Amino acid sequence: MTNKEFVQYTQELENFYGQKLNDTEKNVWYESLKFMTIERFNYIIAEIYKINKFMPKLSEIIDMHKQIPYTQATQQKEVKGHCEKCGDTGYIIYTKLVEGKPYQYATVCDCGRQNRYDGRTIQDEKHRSDFYVPTIDEIGLDVKSNKPTKKQVYDSMTKLKNSEIMPESIKDIIRREFIKMKE
Numbered sequence: 001m002t003n004k005e006f007v008q009y010t011q012e013l014e015n016f017y018g019q020k021l022n023d024t025e026k027n028v029w030y031e032s033l034k035f036m037t038i039e040r041f042n043y044i045i046a047e048i049y050k051i052n053k054f055m056p057k058l059s060e061i062i063d064m065h066k067q068i069p070y071t072q073a074t075q076q077k078e079v080k081g082h083c084e085k086c087g088d089t090g091y092i093i094y095t096k097l098v099e100g101k102p103y104q105y106a107t108v109c110d111c112g113r114q115n116r117y118d119g120r121t122i123q124d125e126k127h128r129s130d131f132y133v134p135t136i137d138e139i140g141l142d143v144k145s146n147k148p149t150k151k152q153v154y155d156s157m158t159k160l161k162n163s164e165i166m167p168e169s170i171k172d173i174i175r176r177e178f179i180k181m182k183e
């Protein structure tokens with residue numbers, strides 16, 4: 001998984017348990033966990049949510065990874081055909097404004113590649129929680145493709161074009177791409 005993916009999913013953990021990792025911890029965690037795919041990490045975390053009452057330790061995450069065989073872990077179903085919406089990952093990343101600041105969230109695609117985690121349906125009462133991963137349908141996202149929209153690209157290019165820290169040579173490249181896009 002990439003550092004960006006790691007940060008995003010760890011943020012979910014932090015929010016869920018109401019406890020933050022410091023930067024050093026985050027670095028150590030990432031170095032130790034980056035060998036996992038994001039799907040695997042997500043699966044391990046979903047298991048942690050079911051079992052841990054408190055923020056897990058790094059060793060608990062690694063133990064969980066060792067305990068759960070890969071074959072069982074993959075909830076990914078055989079789905080035929082290519083899914084434009086999630087790019088065959090089963091997940092869709094979207095941005096939501098919270099108090100004016102954009103935050104990235106993950107949601108489950110409706111193509112059926114991934115089962116969503118739902119803490120409300122857990123049998124054991126002490127592990128039950130209100131935490132669940134919504135499907136795109138529940139959020140009302142109208143996703144055609146999990147690629148940035150033309151407007152998103154346009155907006156970020158505009159931002160870069162006007163950035164003061166960007167070297168002129170790179171701005172030139174952006175300007176050229178920008179013109180191509182508008183055509």
Ligand SMILES: [Zn+2]
Pocket residue numbers: 083084085086087088089090091109110111112113
């Ligand atoms: Zn999909």
